[in-house]
Amino acid sequence: MSQHPAPVARPFWTPGVLVMVGFMIAGGLALLYRFTGGLGAVSNLDNAYPWGLWIGVDVASGVALAAGGFTTAFLGHILGREAYEPVVRPALLTAALGYTFVAFGVFVDIGRSWAVWKPIIFQNHNSALFEVAICVMTYLSVLWIEMIPIIAERYGKKIPLLGALDRGLSKFMWVFIILGVVLSCMHQSSLGTLMAIAPTKVHPLWYTPWLPLLFLLSAFAVGYPMVVVETTIATSSLKLESETPVLSRLIRFTILTLGLYMAIKFWDLADRGAFIYLWDGSGRSIAFWAEVGLGVILPWVLLLFPGVRASRRALFTVCLFIVAGVLLNRINVFITAFAPPFANHNYYPAMGEILVTAGCAATIMFLYRIGVTYLPVLSARRIEEVES
Amino acid sequence: MKLTRRGFFALAGATAAAAAPGAACAWESKAPENPYSCLVDITRCIGCRKCEQACNEVNHLPPPATPFDDARVFDAQRRPDEKTYTVVNRFETGRLDERGQSAPAYAKIQCMHCQDPACASACITGALSKKDNGAVHYEVTRCIGCRYCMVACPFQIPAYEYHNALTPEVRKCTFCFERITNEGKAPGCASICPVEAITFGRRAELLETAKERIRKDPARYVDHVYGEHEVGGTSWLYVSGVPFERIGFQKLPAAPPPKTTETIQHALFSYLWSPALLFGALGGVMALTHRGEDKNQQDKGERS
Ligand code: SF4
Ligand code: SF4
Ligand code: SF4
Numbered sequence: 261m262s263q264h265p266a267p268v269a270r271p272f273w274t275p276g277v278l279v280m281v282g283f284m285i286a287g288g289l290a291l292l293y294r295f296t297g298g299l300g301a302v303s304n305l306d307n308a309y310p311w312g313l314w315i316g317v318d319v320a321s322g323v324a325l326a327a328g329g330f331t332t333a334f335l336g337h338i339l340g341r342e343a344y345e346p347v348v349r350p351a352l353l354t355a356a357l358g359y360t361f362v363a364f365g366v367f368v369d370i371g372r373s374w375a376v377w378k379p380i381i382f383q384n385h386n387s388a389l390f391e392v393a394i395c396v397m398t399y400l401s402v403l404w405i406e407m408i409p410i411i412a413e414r415y416g417k418k419i420p421l422l423g424a425l426d427r428g429l430s431k432f433m434w435v436f437i438i439l440g441v442v443l444s445c446m447h448q449s450s451l452g453t454l455m456a457i458a459p460t461k462v463h464p465l466w467y468t469p470w471l472p473l474l475f476l477l478s479a480f481a482v483g484y485p486m487v488v489v490e491t492t493i494a495t496s497s498l499k500l501e502s503e504t505p506v507l508s509r510l511i512r513f514t515i516l517t518l519g520l521y522m523a524i525k526f527w528d529l530a531d532r533g534a535f536i537y538l539w540d541g542s543g544r545s546i547a548f549w550a551e552v553g554l555g556v557i558l559p560w561v562l563l564l565f566p567g568v569r570a571s572r573r574a575l576f577t578v579c580l581f582i583v584a585g586v587l588l589n590r591i592n593v594f595i596t597a598f599a600p601p602f603a604n605h606n607y608y609p610a611m612g613e614i615l616v617t618a619g620c621a622a623t624i625m626f627l628y629r630i631g632v633t634y635l636p637v638l639s640a641r642r643i644e645e646v647e648s
Numbered sequence: 649m650k651l652t653r654r655g656f657f658a659l660a661g662a663t664a665a666a667a668a669p670g671a672a673c674a675w676e677s678k679a680p681e682n683p684y685s686c687l688v689d690i691t692r693c694i695g696c697r698k699c700e701q702a703c704n705e706v707n708h709l710p711p712p713a714t715p716f717d718d719a720r721v722f723d724a725q726r727r728p729d730e731k732t733y734t735v736v737n738r739f740e741t742g743r744l745d746e747r748g749q750s751a752p753a754y755a756k757i758q759c760m761h762c763q764d765p766a767c768a769s770a771c772i773t774g775a776l777s778k779k780d781n782g783a784v785h786y787e788v789t790r791c792i793g794c795r796y797c798m799v800a801c802p803f804q805i806p807a808y809e810y811h812n813a814l815t816p817e818v819r820k821c822t823f824c825f826e827r828i829t830n831e832g833k834a835p836g837c838a839s840i841c842p843v844e845a846i847t848f849g850r851r852a853e854l855l856e857t858a859k860e861r862i863r864k865d866p867a868r869y870v871d872h873v874y875g876e877h878e879v880g881g882t883s884w885l886y887v888s889g890v891p892f893e894r895i896g897f898q899k900l901p902a903a904p905p906p907k908t909t910e911t912i913q914h915a916l917f918s919y920l921w922s923p924a925l926l927f928g929a930l931g932g933v934m935a936l937t938h939r940g941e942d943k944n945q946q947d948k949g950e951r952s
Contacts, residue, residue, distance in 0.1 A: 300810030307729055307807040310798035338930055340937035371793025371808065371816040382773035382790045386910050389772040389796045391917065438930045442923050449916075457770050457800040457909045460900060469908050472916075601898050602727055602804050 287619015302612025308603035316594035318365030329355025330444035331483030395447035485579035555585015679763035683782025695754035699837035706836035761883035769906030770800035783823035880904025
C-alpha cells in the first residue's frame with residue numbers, strides 16, 4: 261500500500277457521478293435565478309438575517325472542513341512524517357477544491373459579485389472579514405501552486421511549460437508549504453472573530469471573545485477526521501484497498517486536538533456562566549447539545565478505544581460525528597445563534613439556497629472524482645491488484 | 649540553499665520579536681470630538697410623520713407603502729428598510745392624558761450614527777466610515793455587498809436591496825450628509841418637525857440640553873439620555889417620559905462592539921508579528937526534520 265500515488269484506473273461515469281451531475285444542474289439553475297432576480301429571489305435572507313446558509317455552510321464550514329489540507333501538510337511536509345504521505349495528496353486536492361468553492365460561495369453571496377476584488381484595493385484593517393478575505397485569496401493561490409507538482413507529474417512531459425514551472429517552483433515549494441499552514445491558522449481563527457463584533461446578537465451559548473481560538477482549535481481537530489471520512493468514501497466507492505492502517509495512526513493526534521478543543525469550550529462556558537442556558541430546553545440549547553454532545557464528547561470518548569480506531573467502519577463513523585460536530589458548530593455560530601433584536605421570525609434557508617449549496621458540494625465531489633481519475637493523488641491500489 | 653534558508657528564518661524571527669511589543673497597545677476610540685448630533689424628545693413627538701415625509705423627499709426615496717397621513721400605519725411596528733430611512737412607531741404606555749384618554753408615545757428611529765460604529769469597523773472595504781461631523785457615511789463605490797455591516801449593527805439598521813441582481817446598495821439614514829456638510833442645513837427631519845421634537849446641534853451641547861430638560865422637569869422624563877453611553881455613545885440622543893425598554897429601545901452595553909474585535913485583530917496581526925513568528929518557527933522545524941534531505945528532494949523532483 262505504500263506505493264507511489266497514481267491515477268485511479270476505474271470507469272469515470274457511474275450512477276453516483278450522474279447523481280452529482282443532476283445536483284450540479286439544479287444548483288446551476290438556482291444560480292441563474294440568483295444573478296437575474298437578485299439575492300431576494302432565491303434566498304430567505306432579509307434585513308434582519310443578512311447571512312444565511314451560504315455564509316454558514318459554503319463559506320464558514322467549507323473553510324473548516326478543508327482543514328485536512330494544512331493539518332496533513334504540517335504532519336507530512338513540515339514534521340516530515342513520511343508514513344502519512346498517502347493522505348497528504350488527497351487532502352491537498354480536497355482543500356484546493358474546497359477553497360475554490362469557498363471563494364465561489366463568497367462570489368455568489370455578495371450582492372455585487374463583480375466587485376469581489378475590491379478588498380485588495382480598499383482595505384479596512386480593522387475588519388476581521390478583510391483579513392479572512394485576503395488570507396483565503398492568498399491561500400487559494402498557494403493551494404493551487406502546491407498542486408502543480410502533482411499535475412506536472414502526470415502532464416509535465418506533454419506540456420513543457422508546466423514541467424518547467426514545476427522544476428522552477430520545486431526549490432521554493434517549502435515556502436508555499438509553510439505559508440499555507442500560516443495562512444490557514446490566520447483565517448481559521450479570524451473566521452471566529454467575525455461574529456465577535458455582534459455581542460448582543462449572538463446567543464450566549466456561542467458568543468465569546470474566545471471564538472477565534474475555538475475556531476482555530478476545532479479546525480485543528482477536524483482536519484484528520486475529515487481526511488478519514490473522505491479517504492474512506494473514496495477508497496470504498498472506487499473499490500480500492502483500505503487505508504485504515506495509516507488512518508488509525510493518524511487519528512491518534514485527534515484525541516489530543518479534539519480534547520483540547522473540548523476542554524477550552526467547556527472552560528469558556530463555565531467562565532462566562534453560560535451553563536445556565538444549557539438546560540432551558542430551547543431549540544438553541546438542543547442545537548448546542550447536538551453539536552457538543554454528539555459531535556465532540558461522544559466521538560472523543562470513542563476514539564480512546566484502540567478497537568474503535570482499528571476498525572474501518574467504527575473509525576469512519578466516529579470521524580463522521582466529529583465532522584458533523586464541527587459543521588454544526590459553524591452553522592450554530594453563524595445561523596442558529598444569530599438573534600436579531602427586532603426580528604419576529606426565524607431564518608430557514610430557501611430551496612434556492614439549498615440547491616446552490618448542494619450543487620456546490622456535488623461539484624466538489626465531481627471534480628475530486630476527475631482529480632483522482634487523471635492525477636496521481638491516491639496511493640491505495642485497486643482491490644483486485646491487492647488480492648492477486 | 650540551506651544556509652539562506654536558515655538566514656531567512658533568523659531574520660523572520662527577529663522581525664517578529666521586534667514587532668510583538670508594539671502589538672500590545674490598548675484599543676482607543678476613534679470617535680470624533682464633538683460631532684453633529686440630534687436630540688429626539690419622545691415626550692414632545694406627536695406622531696405626525698412629517699419627519700418621515702421630509703426624509704423621503706430629501707433623499708428621493710420611493711413613495712411610502714402607507715401614505716404619510718394615514719394613522720393606521722401605527723397598528724404594526726415598523727423597521728427602517730431599503731426604501732425608508734426613518735420610521736415612527738407608536739407605543740401604548742398605559743398613561744392617560746388630561747382628558748383621561750390613552751397617551752401613547754411615538755418613537756422615531758433611524759441609524760444612530762454611532763460614535764464608534766460597529767458597521768464601519770466591520771466593513772471589509774471601509775465603504776462605511778464615521779465622518780468627523782458625526783455622519784456614518786456610505787460610499788457605494790467601495791461596497792461589495794457582503795452585508796457584514798448588517799450583521800454587526802447592534803440596532804439592526806442597515807437594509808439591503810435584495811431584489812437588485814447586479815448593483816444592490818446598503819441603505820440607511822445618511823444624516824443628510826450633503827445638507828449638513830455642504831449646505832449648512834439641519835437634516836430634513838429635524839428641519840420639518842412642527843413641535844421641535846428633534847433638535848440638531850453639537851453632541852456635547854445637546855447632551856447638556858437633554859440633562860437640563862431632565863433636571864428641570866424630573867416628573868416628565870426618565871433619568872436617562874439614551875445614546876450617551878450605549879455601545880460607546882451615539883450621535884443620535886433620546887430623552888423619554890417612559891422607560892426606554894417600553895418604547896422599543898434595547899438595553900445595550902457601554903462598550904463599543906469594535907473594541908473586542910479590533911483588540912483581537914490588532915493584538916494578533918499588528919505588523920503581522922504572529923504570522924511571521926509562526927512562519928519562522930515552522931521553517932525552523934522543517935529545516936530540522938529535513939536535515940540532509942535536500943539531495944533526496946532534488947532526486948524526487950527530477951523523477952517527474
Ligand atoms: S446604528 Fe448601526 S448602521 Fe448606524 S452607525 Fe450604528 S452600527 Fe452603523
Ligand atoms: S455590504 Fe458594503 S458597506 Fe456593508 S460591510 Fe459589506 S462592503 Fe461594507
Ligand atoms: S416630525 Fe417631529 S413630531 Fe412629527 S413624527 Fe417626526 S419627530 Fe414626531
